[in-house]
Amino acid sequence: MTTPPRTTPRLRVSGLEVAFGGLTALNGVSFDVGDGETVALIGPNGAGKTTVFNAVCALVRPRAGTVAVDGRPAPRNATGLLRAGIARTLQGLGLFEHMSVLENVLVPLSSVPAVDRIAKACKRLEELDLAHLADRPAGTLPYPERKRVALARALATDPRLLLLDEPAGGLGAADIAALADTVRRVAAEGCSVLLVEHHVDFVMDVADRVVVLDFGEVIACGAPEAVRTDPAVEAAYLGLEAVA
Numbered sequence: 001m002t003t004p005p006r007t008t009p010r011l012r013v014s015g016l017e018v019a020f021g022g023l024t025a026l027n028g029v030s031f032d033v034g035d036g037e038t039v040a041l042i043g044p045n046g047a048g049k050t051t052v053f054n055a056v057c058a059l060v061r062p063r064a065g066t067v068a069v070d071g072r073p074a075p076r077n078a079t080g081l082l083r084a085g086i087a088r089t090l091q092g093l094g095l096f097e098h099m100s101v102l103e104n105v106l107v108p109l110s111s112v113p114a115v116d117r118i119a120k121a122c123k124r125l126e127e128l129d130l131a132h133l134a135d136r137p138a139g140t141l142p143y144p145e146r147k148r149v150a151l152a153r154a155l156a157t158d159p160r161l162l163l164l165d166e167p168a169g170g171l172g173a174a175d176i177a178a179l180a181d182t183v184r185r186v187a188a189e190g191c192s193v194l195l196v197e198h199h200v201d202f203v204m205d206v207a208d209r210v211v212v213l214d215f216g217e218v219i220a221c222g223a224p225e226a227v228r229t230d231p232a233v234e235a236a237y238l239g240l241e242a243v244a
C-alpha cells in the first residue's frame with residue numbers, strides 16, 4: 001500500500017488563543033488554508049475575525065497556539081512577512097492619501113530593482129482597471145477606486161498568502177462582481193486567500209471553504225452551502241440578516 005504524499009498547508013492556525021486583559025478574544029482557533037484555496041472567516045461582530053488576522057500578521061501575540069506558513073512559524077515582523085509572501089489589506093485601507101496611486105502601489109516594492117518595481121506595479125494597476133488613475137493622488141479617488149488601490153498594493157508583491165479584511169464592504173454590486181473575479185483569478189494563479197467578510201453572498205460566491213467564529217471559537221467549518229444551513233451558524237446569527 002502506498003502512502004499518499006503529505007501536503008503542508010499554506011497557512012495552518014493551530015489552537016490559537018488571544019486575550020486582551022480579561023477578555024478572551026480567541027479560544028483554541030484552528031484551521032488551514034491550502035495552496036490556491038480561498039477561505040472565508042465569518043462571524044458576528046466581535047467574534048474575533050480581525051484578531052485572527054492580527055495574530056497571523058504578528059500584530060498581536062497569542063497566549064497559546066501557533067501560526068505556520070508553508071510549515072514554518074509565521075514571521076514576527078513586516079520584512080519577514082513580506083519575504084514569506086504574506087500580504088494584507090486593511091479595513092481602513094491605510095493608503096497614503098497625498099501620494100499618487102502608483103506611488104502607493106510601489107510602497108511594498110522598495111527592495112525590488114527599480115525597473116521591476118514599475119513593471120510589477122503597472123501590471124496590477126492594469127489588472128484592477130486603475131492604470132488611467134496612476135498619477136492621481138489616492139485621497140482624491142472615490143471609495144471603490146481607493147479600495148482597488150489597496151488591493152493592487154497588496155497584490156504588487158505577488159503574495160502567496162493574501163489576507164483581505166472586508167474587501168466587499170462599502171462596494172456596490174458591480175464592484176463586488178469585479179472583486180470576485182479578481183479573487184478567483186488570484187487564487188487560480190496559486191495564491192491562497194483568507195478573507196474576513198460580512199457580505200455573505202460574496203462569501204458564498206468566492207470561498208472554497210468557510211470558517212465560522214463566534215465568541216472567539218470555531219463553531220463551523222466547511223463548504224459554503226453546508227455552513228449556510230448549519231444550525232449552530234443560524235443560531236449565532238439569529239435575528240441578523242447576514243445568512244438569510
Ligand SMILES: Nc1ncnc2c1ncn2[C@@H]1O[C@H](COP(=O)(O)OP(=O)(O)OP(=O)(O)O)[C@@H](O)[C@H]1O
Pocket residue numbers: 020023025043044045046047048049050051052
Ligand atoms: N486591541 C484590543 N484591545 C482590547 N480588546 C480588543 C482589542 N482588539 C479586539 N478586541 C476585542 O476582542 C474581540 C474580538 O474583536 P475582533 O475585532 O477580532 O472581532 P471581529 O470579529 O473582527 O469584529 P468586527 O466584525 O466587528 O470587525 C472583541 O470583543 C473586541 O472588542
